[in-house]
Amino acid sequence: MYGIINRAIEDMVTASHGENAWMQIKAASGVQVDYFLSNEPYDDEMTYKLVAASSEVLQIPMSEVxxxxxxxxxxxxxxxxxxxxxxxxxxxxxxxxxxxxxxxxxxxxxxxxxxxxxxxxxxxxxxxxxxxxxxxxxxxxxxxxxxxxxxxxxxxxxxxxxxxxxxxxxxxxxxxxxxx
Ligand code: HEM
CATH class of the missing domain: 3.90.1520.10 (H-NOX domain)
Incomplete structure (x- = not known):
């Protein structure tokens, strides 16, 4: 999916849980991209990994994330x-x-x-x-x-x-x- 999706996930997590939480999520996801470009497509897998890691780190069910x-x-x-x-x-x-x-x-x-x-x-x-x-x-x-x-x-x-x-x-x- 286009990078704007992954950036929006980052924005949402940072707004609600702070930058440190996002750093932890990035590390837990194993996604190696430092900075997502909005108008560049990335593997869907990355988005799914970021959502799964958000659920794990924030202890919120995936459905709620x-x-x-x-x-x-x-x-x-x-x-x-x-x-x-x-x-x-x-x-x-x-x-x-x-x-x-x-x-x-x-x-x-x-x-x-x-x-x-x-x-x-x-x-x-x-x-x-x-x-x-x-x-x-x-x-x-x-x-x-x-x-x-x-x-x-x-x-x-x-x-x-x-x-x-x-x-x-x-x-x-x-x-x-x-x-x-
Ligand atoms: C200006 C507002 C919107 C923009 C810029 C936008 C853009 C996008 C982008 C970039 C993707 C990723 C797909 C890809 O990169 O291949 C996407 C996916 C998606 N969009 Fe939108 N979208 C918008 C509004 C909406 C709205 C209002 C809905 C429905 C109510 C919607 C439903 C979805 C769904 C369900 C997906 C996931 C892809 C899938 O199910 O296969 N979007 N959209």
Missing amino acids: LSAFGEWWVLKTGREKYGGLMEAGGKNLQEFLLNLPMFHSRIMLFYPRLNPPEFRIGTITESSIEVHYYSTRKGLHHFVLGLLQGLAKMYHTPVTIQVLSMQSEPETHEIFQVNW
Whole structure:
């Protein structure tokens, strides 16, 4: 994944637990890169190792590290570094979710080697939208939950999220029902 992801993990950990904690995590992960370049792709393995080491060093379950990172990605990285893009995503949560299938195609303009997730919209009711998430990657379920919660917070729209189905073979396909 592009280095911006690993840098955002570093930013989140440093903000909540300090620089020393991040140094310990880097050492425990075995990742040898001193400084991640935002617009350079790195092996996915590095990101997974950094998340696993964060969980181990901070004694927080991996699922919580991933969901906290999902929220951080939307509320901090997205809004602070890509405010215009996030705002263009929709004027409310419902609109943002409906536009989600197109979202990463804009991001590919500045990250051309992106291997993005795919989103599709399923059943829509007056109080819910079904978001289908497809990926070549595995294990990011709680990251997606955190992203969706982050979007709900961004739009000050309290939601509950129901997981309708989870499939990881041959590729990841998960269905999230976002209810408000
Ligand atoms: C301006 C905001 C955003 C930017 C710049 C961005 C950019 C990226 C980048 C660079 C990656 C790593 C993939 C790679 O390097 O190959 C990624 C992955 C991902 N993004 Fe976004 N993204 C943004 C917003 C969102 C939002 C709002 C969602 C969903 C609600 C989302 C869902 C994901 C997921 C689930 C992945 C993990 C990859 C996978 O599942 O295969 N992103 N994004």
